[in-house]
Amino acid sequence: MDRTESLPAQTRPPGVAGEDPGSVLLPGHDVPLGRYTTVRRLLPQRARRMVGAWCFVDHFGPDDVARRPGMEVPPHPHTGLQTVTWLLDGEIVHRDSLGNVQPIRPGQLNVMTSGHGIAHSERSPASHPPLMHGVQLWVALPDPARAGAAGFAHHADLPRWRSGDWEHTLLVGELAGEASPAVVHTPLLGVQLAAHGPAPATPRLRPRFEYALLAMSGRARVDGVSLEPGALLYLGTGRDGLELTAEPGSRLMLLGGEPFDEPLVMWWNFVGRSHEEVAAARQDWMAGRDRFGRVTDDAAPPLPAPELPTVRLKARDRRGDLHG
Secondary structure (H helix, E strand, O other), rough: OOOOOOOOOOOOOOOOOOOOOOEEEEEOOEEEEEOOOOEEEEEEEOOOOOOOEEEEEEEEEEOOOOOOOEEEEEEEEOEEEEEEEEEEEEEEEEOOOOOEEEEEEOEEEEEEEEOOOOOEEOOOOOOOOOOEEEEEEEEEOOOOOOHHEEEEEEOOOOEEEEEOEEEEEEEEEOOOOOOOOOOOOOOEEEEEEEEOOOOEEEEOOOOOOEEEEEEEEEEEEEEEEEEEEOOOEEEOOOOOOOOOEEOOOOEEEEEEEEOOOOOOEEOOOOOEHHHHHHHHHHHHOOOOOOOOOOOOOOOOOOOOOOOOOOOOOOOOOOOOOOOO
16 A cells, blocks of 8 residues: 655654553554545554554555445555555455456455565455455565565465354464464564454463554453554553453454564655665656566556655654664
């Protein structure tokens, strides 16, 4: 997805210490995406920039698109990250500069690895379901993967199991003896939890991971905090388990990972380590160089990159502290 806004300076708010502050409710804010879609941006925020290597969380819908085009995001570039796309309702066709043309539907997973550079577009087909609802997540790539080759994988079959009143679908990582086929480059977890009854869910967690819980639909309660749809609760580190309750029909996303300690520059669609690196990616895209290639079977003009800010882009760590 295209990120059309520049991020504000990321600093800790007053009263938040340098160490993980424990549970923090992150309500998010709306950001237009293309002409027809608005996403609710939940990461990064001033109070929390990352959860493990998860560095962007966008939640969109549920939107009625029966008489609208649905998602229409023309060709745009990425560097230094993976995109992870998950739908609850709707259909999107992914096209990229590696030659992939792949529809994604609810229950399926798309993982695109940008490496040094890739371009893609995301569009609803002309005949599409009446609702659009899902999430797109970014994963920051560590060295040396961020400078490596681009790639794309579609996973139609993912580990699913029932535990009590809860159905689990494992997108990324390992949980309860199950392992996702999705390839990632740092220890991560992404799992959808769907409530079918009133009993609590009690997933076992890794104390060295930090976690966050996204309410995609329905209402949930964890740590004494009520979650409305579209809210993200950062849960911190040091947990070996979690007990949460939700109304039947709720669908939640549990995200986790080992804290990511490489400072990042995140600007537009690029994740880098310095102003110069991001500026070079922008220049390569605007000049139409081979680095990003051309998106297969999409004749729309590519999105132009916004102008760089007049001040130098600074690398920041996961807590928002400046580096360099």
